[in-house]
Amino acid sequence: MIKNKPRIRIVMIVLILALLAGTAAWRIYNAREQATLTVQPLAVTTAEVKQMQKPNTLKLTGTVEGLTSAIISSRLAGKIDQILVEDGQTIQKNAILLTLDAVELANSVRIAQNNVRQTEANFNTAQADYQRYYNLYAKNAATKQQLESAEARMITSRTEVDNAYANLNNAHKQIADGSIVSPVTGVVANKAATIGQVVSPGTTLLTVEQIDQVYVVVNVEQKDIAAAKLGAAVTAAVDAYPSQIFNGTVAVINPVAGGESRMFRVKIKIDNPEQLLKPGMFTQATLTSGEPKTVIAIPRSAIMAQKGLHYAYVATNGQAKKTLVETGDLIGDLIEVKTGLQPGMAVVIDNLDKIKDGDALLTEGGTSR
Structure with a gap:
């Protein structure tokens, strides 16, 4: 038995080596398989x-402005009696927007009419006196001084009649100004007036924005201003209508750069028949500035x-x-x-x-x- 122990030891060593070799071979094979999988394209x-x-274009950010922004105010001091419009309402030129209390204005007209009648009566009397003194002077029955005094009174009376008619016209004008009308066709905006409000001359009551055509106002840097030529084609887009492009042309170029920004203010006119573009909207404008690159x-x-x-x-x-x-x-x-x-x-x-x-x-x- 003792003689067989070395042989058994040798067999065990061989088996262990064989097992280790098999394990190594299996690991190498598995690694190769993994490598093959890794390099799969x-x-x-x-x-x-x-x-x-x-396209050789210049992209600019701008703001929509109405073609005309009419600031509506009263020429007179008075109390607002009626307001006939609301924000967003489309109105025509000369449409009445609001009215002032007309009682005092009507009284002014009545007083002016009475003054006209009084001065006309005084003028008629002065004219008759002048004619009488003229006839007497012709017969040497009145002095030249009396004739000249009568003539002066007649001229003064005529001036008073002219002044009275001027005052009457002013009173009628004030009656008309008591109904405040729109100077343009457009859309009512920024209404600040209320019924019963007492206003002073020049107080802003509302605005009327003319937006059937609008301006897109952009600021252009000095290095790009040469591309902004009057009549140059421009396209504009707004976030409210992402799939729609608005076409316009350069209409106004301010010849003086801004004092702080050193940028030139440029206005692009765009037809806006459906009034989709509204004042205050931000726009992305694209100006064609040369040949394609x-x-x-x-x-x-x-x-x-x-x-x-x-x-x-x-x-x-x-x-x-x-x-x-x-x-x-x-x-x-x-x-x-x-x-x-x-x-x-x-x-x-x-x-x-x-x-x-x-x-x-x-x-x-x-x-x-």
């Missing part, structure tokens, strides 16, 4: 980097943002290459790329969140290089 879609014509562009979906930088995955020889790019303006569904790519390259446009630099790719579309 990711199916992605690519698009070719292309050159295209980019040739640029490089890729689909917007190919851009990945990380820590304030933009990247694209370029498909090269079946692998993904993470590439830093500098982007420009949006052009529809495409985005301008200023640096980092060349025409003819293929960029990945989907599964960006699943790709790492150097990953194998199975591509569709585009052109790999």
Whole structure:
């Protein structure tokens, strides 16, 4: 038995070595299988980097203003008797907006009429006196001084009649001004008047905004003002109607830059027959400033943002290459790329969140290089 112990030990060692070798072989095989699975290419879609014509435009932020913003106030002091309009109401030119208490105004007219009758009577008397003295003077029955005094009284009476008629016209004008009318066709806004309110001359009561045409007012920097020419075509968009574009033209250019901003105030006139654009709305205006430019562009979906930088995955020889790019303006569904790519390259446009630099790719579309 003692002689067999070395043999048994040898057999056990061989078995242990065989077991270790098998385990190692199995691990190597499993690692190879895992490696084979790891390098399976990711199916992605690519698009070719292309050159295209980019419109040469200037994008500006502006505010809508009515073509005319009429500030309505009273010419007279008085108490508001009626208010005939509300905010948002469309009214025509010369429509009555509100009226003042007319009792005092009517009394002023009556007093002026009485003054006219009195001065006319005085004038008739003075005229008759002058005629009598004229006849007496012709017969040497009155002195020249008496004739001249009678003539002076007649002239004074005529002046008093003219003044009385002027006062009567003013009284009638005040009666008319007691009915406050709109100077333009437009929409009532910012009504601050209330019935019974006592107003002073010049007090703002409401505004009437003429908005069948409107201005989009923008501020243009000095370096861009050359692009803003009278009559230049402009398009405008507002958040309220995201699918609608409003067409207009440059109508007014302030020739003096703002004292603080050093920017030029430019007004763009836009037809607004349906009154969709309303004063105070913010707009994005696009001004065509020259001939189109040739640029490089890729689909917007190919851009990945990380820590304030933009990247694209370029498909090269079946692998993904993470590439830093500098982007420009949006052009529809495409985005301008200023640096980092060349025409003819293929960029990945989907599964960006699943790709790492150097990953194998199975591509569709585009052109790999």
